[in-house]
Amino acid sequence: MENSLEKKQRVNLLMDLYEDLLTEKQREYLDLYYHEDLSLSEISLIKNVSKNAVFDNLKKACLHLENYEEKLNLLEKHQKRLEIIDDLEKDIKEEHKNIDEHLQMLRDL
Known part of the structure; x- marks a missing residue:
């Protein structure tokens, strides 16, 4: 279970x-809640709607984002690329460590 x-x-x-695939209204609600860190009450005052309407709009917008990810897998692919980059960086560092050791051995000769 994901924490908040x-x-x-x-x-x-x-x-x-995926924000370009959302409606302007969905982007606004998500931006206010997730980027501006406003509460449901604050958003309801700004938008002149009930807290329940804010909650419903946020829930729908998040569902749309998850549906896009389910179909396109861009986030999953991005995370896999980051893992590959991390692995490559570790391998390169390990190789350089060995290269340094070999160079030192040559110097010792």
């Missing part, structure tokens, strides 16, 4: 990838 911070991070990543 993990959910917020995931929604922000999904927004970076």
Whole structure:
């Protein structure tokens, strides 16, 4: 189960990838809640709607983001690329470590 911070991070990543596919209204609600860190009450005052309407709009917008990810897998692919980059960096560092050791051995000769 995702905690609220993990959910917020995931929604922000999904927004970076898919926000152009959302309606302006959906983008506004998500931006106010996830980027501006406003409460449901604050958003309801700004938008002149009930807290329940804000909640419903946020829930629908998040569902759309998850549906886009389910179909396109851009976030999953991005995360896999980051893992590959991390692995390559580790391998390169390990290789350089060995190179330094070999160079030192040559110097010792």
